[in-house]
Amino acid sequence: MAKITFITQDNIPVTVEGESGSVMALAVDNNIAGIDGDCGGVCSCATCHVHVAKDQFSLVGEASEIEKDMLELDDSTDDYSRLCCQIDITDELDGLVLTVAG
Amino acid sequence: MKKHLSPDPFKNTRATSGCAHMDDQNDPVTMILRLKDVRKTAHNWKTFQSGATPGRIVIPSEVKIRDTRQIPFEVDPPLHGSFRALLDPWFKRPLEADYKAKLSTQIKALVENVLKADKVETVAEFSLCLQSHALTLLLNTDGSEADTWIGWGTHVFRSEHDPLDGNKAALLYDYIDAQIKSAAINPRHDLYSVLLAAQVDGKKLTFDEIKGIMILTFAGGRDTVINAVTNTIAYFAENPESLVRLRNEPEIIGRAIEELIRYFAPLTQMGRVATEDTQVCEHAIAADSRVSLCWASANRDESVFESPDEVILDRKLNPHVSFGFSHHNCLGATHARQIMRILIDTLIEKVSSIDILDCEENIETLGEFSRKVGFHRLNVKFNPR
Ligand code: HEM
Ligand code: FES
Numbered sequence: 001m002a003k004i005t006f007i008t009q010d011n012i013p014v015t016v017e018g019e020s021g022s023v024m025a026l027a028v029d030n031n032i033a034g035i036d037g038d039c040g041g042v043c044s045c046a047t048c049h050v051h052v053a054k055d056q057f058s059l060v061g062e063a064s065e066i067e068k069d070m071l072e073l074d075d076s077t078d079d080y081s082r083l084c085c086q087i088d089i090t091d092e093l094d095g096l097v098l099t100v101a102g
Numbered sequence: 103m104k105k106h107l108s109p110d111p112f113k114n115t116r117a118t119s120g121c122a123h124m125d126d127q128n129d130p131v132t133m134i135l136r137l138k139d140v141r142k143t144a145h146n147w148k149t150f151q152s153g154a155t156p157g158r159i160v161i162p163s164e165v166k167i168r169d170t171r172q173i174p175f176e177v178d179p180p181l182h183g184s185f186r187a188l189l190d191p192w193f194k195r196p197l198e199a200d201y202k203a204k205l206s207t208q209i210k211a212l213v214e215n216v217l218k219a220d221k222v223e224t225v226a227e228f229s230l231c232l233q234s235h236a237l238t239l240l241l242n243t244d245g246s247e248a249d250t251w252i253g254w255g256t257h258v259f260r261s262e263h264d265p266l267d268g269n270k271a272a273l274l275y276d277y278i279d280a281q282i283k284s285a286a287i288n289p290r291h292d293l294y295s296v297l298l299a300a301q302v303d304g305k306k307l308t309f310d311e312i313k314g315i316m317i318l319t320f321a322g323g324r325d326t327v328i329n330a331v332t333n334t335i336a337y338f339a340e341n342p343e344s345l346v347r348l349r350n351e352p353e354i355i356g357r358a359i360e361e362l363i364r365y366f367a368p369l370t371q372m373g374r375v376a377t378e379d380t381q382v383c384e385h386a387i388a389a390d391s392r393v394s395l396c397w398a399s400a401n402r403d404e405s406v407f408e409s410p411d412e413v414i415l416d417r418k419l420n421p422h423v424s425f426g427f428s429h430h431n432c433l434g435a436t437h438a439r440q441i442m443r444i445l446i447d448t449l450i451e452k453v454s455s456i457d458i459l460d461c462e463e464n465i466e467t468l469g470e471f472s473r474k475v476g477f478h479r480l481n482v483k484f485n486p487r
Contacts, residue, residue, distance in 0.1 A: 038436070040356035042418065042420035
């Protein structure tokens with residue numbers, strides 16, 4: 001079980017709980033604004049872009065090459081960007097804070 | 103060769119050169135074949151514009167057969183973004199429960215109907231019907247309109263043998279003119295009326311802008327959906343074990359949809375016009391010349407996709423570009439994905455197997471390449487469970 005907080009575009013933090021599956025699916029199930037997950041999580045749409053809190057980045061780790069290539073062409077990408085369909089929920093993610101990219 | 107297969111004609115040229123050249127009515131095109139280059143070019147709208155002369159970014163070019171600018175397709179940022187902000191919410195309606203229920207009713211009825219027949223011509227009697235009925239939901243227009251559109255046949259935008267015969271499209275243009283005018287007199291709850299009432303950047307839309315949006319909604323969602331659905335039927339006909347697998351593992355249906363759409367790439371390519379002298383993967387591109395973003399080739403890029411020529415239903419990492427990439431990514435993708443989802447759910451529930459009786463492939467000629475994009479004719483027998 002992990003509690004994950006999403007900070008949406010209007011700066012409103014929403015904390016939700018998940019057990020398994022991807023962080024994108026958790027966000028979509030909870031109607032987190034700005035996470036659409038159009039491609040269902042196969043890394044093809046970039047509608048699940050989040051910025052990970054700097055000091056927590058090691059929890060989720062680096063993106064794969066394929067994911068980095070997607071992020072490279074997203075104008076709001078920074079060093080802490082991830083496509084959250086590529087992050088699996090585990091207990092270790094408890095307390096994770098993600099800012100939805102705009 | 104198995105009939106569902108869609109061979110990759112770009113393989114060698116993609117690996118050795120990355121680009122290819124094709125002529126099209128004396129307005130040549132440099133085809134961009136690698137995934138990374140396709141994505142970069144699609145993203146770089148300043149150098150590779152969509153807002154050129156109407157019809158020029160389409161291949162074969164439609165410059166000689168139309169003047170109406172298709173919107174948002176032939177508009178560049180920032181105005182493009184304003185149109186998308188207006189249109190995006192409407193085109194996300196396929197995610198709503200009510201929309202899904204109605205689409206499901208339509209597709210179930212169609213599948214039940216074809217199950218009764220000894221022989222079904224998939225393109226005209228299944229895919230076109232499915233596409234037309236589904237479009238009434240997307241436009242939120244009267245269901246009976248579908249019969250009019252089905253009556254136009256599969257070749258309403260181009261004659262079968264002469265892609266530059268503009269007369270064909272007149273039927274659609276006149277129809278859309280009449281629809282906009284009648285919605286202006288008696289407002290309804292459909293897309294025409296929504297556009298008539300809307301503003302973009304503080305201004306009401308002109309008649310031609312509304313027409314440009316509606317034409318694109320008809321044109322962009324017709325052959326693409328027909329190809330996606332017809333190829334999917336051919337795939338399941340020759341891979342009955344896949345129907346069984348999806349029945350047993352419904353959790354992979356989402357991935358299966360993306361994979362079928364990657365593999366079949368229902369839209370082969372789309373053009374852009376260079377605004378300055380530039381280059382793509384070391385090939386010089388002159389200002390005011392055309393390039394194409396070859397989605398079909400990019401989807402088979404072996405530097406990104408493992409076993410790119412195989413349909414791997416549960417492919418986990420699948421950064422395909424069948425719905426385009428970046429600013430102009432497909433506005434109808436939510437609708438198209440919902441069609442695929444409900445089609446597969448319905449086939450799993452009601453169909454045990456599909457037999458292909460005979461077929462005629464639809465092969466596009468693109469310079470040195472021939473690509474199978476779908477079928478002109480696919481006669482099948484659907485067998486019930
Ligand atoms: C499987 C089916 C479909 C495929 C493979 C497909 C593919 C594409 C592709 C590759 C683009 C990008 C064009 C570019 O970059 O210039 C695109 C754009 C577009 N598509 Fe689709 N499409 C499909 C279904 C639909 C449907 C059902 C509709 C609407 C009824 C639609 C409407 C549009 C529109 C309006 C655009 C332009 C978006 C923009 O310029 O911002 N498409 N489509
Ligand atoms: S959901 Fe499409 S890339 Fe993450």
